[in-house]
Amino acid sequence: MFLRQTTMNEWNILLRKTVRNGLTQAESFLFALLRIFIYVVQNVLKLRRIHVVGYFNSIRPFRQIADVSSIAEDAQRLPKVPKHLLLLIDEKNNDHESITNMIVWSFMMGVTNVTIADKKGCLENDLGTIETNFRERCKNPSLQLCSKCVFRLAGKVTDSSVHNVIITSPKTSRQHFLTSVKKTCLQMQRNDALQETLNPDAFSGILDTGKGNISDPCLLIVFGQRFTFHGFDPWSLRLTEITTLPSHCGLSYDSFISAFRKYAKCEQRWGV
Amino acid sequence: MALIRPDNALEQTWIQKCCCRFMCKGPIPRHVAFIMDGNRRFAAKKHVERIEGHTRGFDKLAEVLKWCQDLGVEEVTVFAFSAENFKRSKEEVESLMELARHKLALIMQERDQLKANGVKIRVIGELKQLPEDIQNMAQEVMSITKDHARCCLNVCFAYTSRHEMVQAMKDISLRLRNGTLQEDQITDDLFGKTLQIPSVDLAIRTSGEIRLSDFLMWQCSEACLEFTDALWPEFSIWNFYAAILKYQYFIAAKKS
Incomplete structure (x- = not known):
């Protein structure tokens, strides 16, 4: 009975440790995902800016150099x-x-x-x-x-x-x-x-x-x-x-x- | 409204808590400086008195301090009043002094919370230019919090960076005169240490202005700069997190 309880306690501790480690890893993973998301958003914004410049091309061409x-x-x-x-x-x-x-x-x-x-x-x-x-x-x-x-x-x-x-x-x-x-x-x-x-x-x-x-x-x-x-x-x-x-x-x-x-x-x- | 809020007073939403935990996975700035700009424009936008804008600005400061505390930022410096601001109308300067009086009195009443949270407050600037009662109140606030060591709030009042640098030169020359310092010991490092405020990791200015206006020029010389369009009373936790993320990219770029 005592042995069984000890084993159960050990299992509980192990389970908690695994969950905690899992959570930490999940957080790191989500953090990485968040950074990738922000990186993508930033680049999409840059692309949109190019798109906007392209839109104005009809009015005034984008100028690499100017006279x-x-x-x-x-x-x-x-x-x-x-x-x-x-x-x-x-x-x-x-x-x-x-x-x-x-x-x-x-x-x-x-x-x-x-x-x-x-x-x-x-x-x-x-x-x-x-x-x-x-x-x-x-x-x-x-x-x-x-x-x-x-x-x-x-x-x-x-x-x-x-x-x-x-x-x-x-x-x-x-x-x-x-x-x-x-x-x-x-x-x-x-x-x-x-x-x-x-x-x-x-x-x-x-x-x-x-x-x-x-x-x-x-x-x-x-x-x-x-x-x-x-x-x-x-x-x-x-x-x-x-x-x-x-x-x-x-x-x-x-x-x-x-x-x-x-x-x-x-x-x-x-x-x- | 109090400067130090109890934990339950500014309860974050679950998504804010999640973001806060994610942010903590990356590098967190040790020292963040804020130029709290846009109170008057906020008042004009909301059609209220200017002083109401400044009051809302102080309330925002309490919120921002809580966000910083949650992320583990150890030191926060805010530009409350520039020495150049004495050029404003007499009425506005007087009402700002009245607000300072009121808030300093409130902070003194909060000494238990300040002790419990380990918040050290320093008022930095040309304090001699302030009314005598405010000078005394500032001294008292500094003296009651001087032994607190968990985090530090520097309030720059009647401050300009150039005055701070000139004062540092005077301090160095006094040390030269009394023999505690030699000529060859005057270095970049020594000059930085002679200033009252340590170097800043992240400097944030609100209201869309893109200059530092003589605020911590030496301390910000290697800092990550962030200029946001939000007016200070409208500065949100998302603006703050965006600045922290930019800082994390800044550190990553520095390492690479």
């Missing part, structure tokens, strides 16, 4: 255009052709400063290639306007032009910020008055000395799967409008311009 006059028309339709555009790339490869396209389109839209940063920091070595590609493109008479553009690495102060292209990386920009922090802390250690008077505006002045009078970015476009700042200098992005695009490789004009449309809808309230 100067249609870019100018688009710029006129937008209530505002960012003066300083920051492109943050977190992808395996950098597509120089697309980067050149984005620079040209931005200048044609009315942007004056374009900063390009890639997570890996490879673009800092490709400054020459990007500049050569751009100059090649500027041989087109309709793009003469941007030919006086200055290309430089961040932190290397040269005379700023009407159009500037700055190449950097999140790591470099953060390092620049930290160098200024360190410098300011050491100055405060020696100077009591600065300890009292330092405020955000004063520190902005210290930081701006390395920027060559270029204001903080107005619009940030993050390329890649992860929507984050990737550790970019936190000081300069406080009022920057942020948006994301899946990839910069082979980027179409219409996709690029969608970020400008989003920016044009934003209203800055300055706390009021």
Whole structure:
């Protein structure tokens, strides 16, 4: 009798364990299913977007690239255009052709400063290639306007032009910020008055000395799967409008311009 | 309405409970930050007084804290009032201060629930800019909850990230001056630790705005960003779960 009861108890425990394990596995399975479902929904939404674009094809064809006059028309339709555009790339490869396209389109839209940063920091070595590609493109008479553009690495102060292209990386920009922090802390250690008077505006002045009078970015476009700042200098992005695009490789004009449309809808309230 | 609700006050539906359990199978952010934007637009949409919108916003915060607690989020930071918001009309700023007074008094009455739930509350920002009685109430709330360790709620009031960073620089320079810190010890890591709020894993802004408006800029530099169109008082558990799923994809993409 006692033995039978013990066996029953063991069976009960075993049964409970099996049910519990089964439930945990079922939950993991359902969780995986839920993720697959969301992944499918996201892709269906993307397909629908393509479908919607296809629908508008009857009105205006989808534009992989655009000519100067249609870019100018688009710029006129937008209530505002960012003066300083920051492109943050977190992808395996950098597509120089697309980067050149984005620079040209931005200048044609009315942007004056374009900063390009890639997570890996490879673009800092490709400054020459990007500049050569751009100059090649500027041989087109309709793009003469941007030919006086200055290309430089961040932190290397040269005379700023009407159009500037700055190449950097999140790591470099953060390092620049930290160098200024360190410098300011050491100055405060020696100077009591600065300890009292330092405020955000004063520190902005210290930081701006390395920027060559270029204001903080107005619009940030993050390329890649992860929507984050990737550790970019936190000081300069406080009022920057942020948006994301899946990839910069082979980027179409219409996709690029969608970020400008989003920016044009934003209203800055300055706390009021 | 209370900040800490009893378990039965916000009973979830079975499907919400299921989703919550599924979510817990994946990575859960340790620290979530919210920009609670859209209270005034909500009031305008519903044709009620602005202050009613802010009150509904506070009620939503209590709900969101419960969702976070259910998922096991350890720290929540909310942007309640920016130092820039002092530029608003005198009436609105006064009514917001009155709301803060009322809610802080309510939180003080809830000390037993806060203790039972282990909730630590910190009010962070340029507190000197606030009326003296609110400063005292904030100090008291912080002091009665300082030993609670299960989860932490940081309320950013009269806050901007730039002020926080400047204050951190001043703190570092004081340590340099009294010799407890050497010049070569000023690093990225040290600067982050000198700030009052630790790094954020997931930052959520409501109301369709796509900027951080000087909120936790340093702490959010590696955080997953989520901008949702819902106004803060309309922010639902599904918006929240969508943000958590995005965070889980973010982590998966980071690993890959």
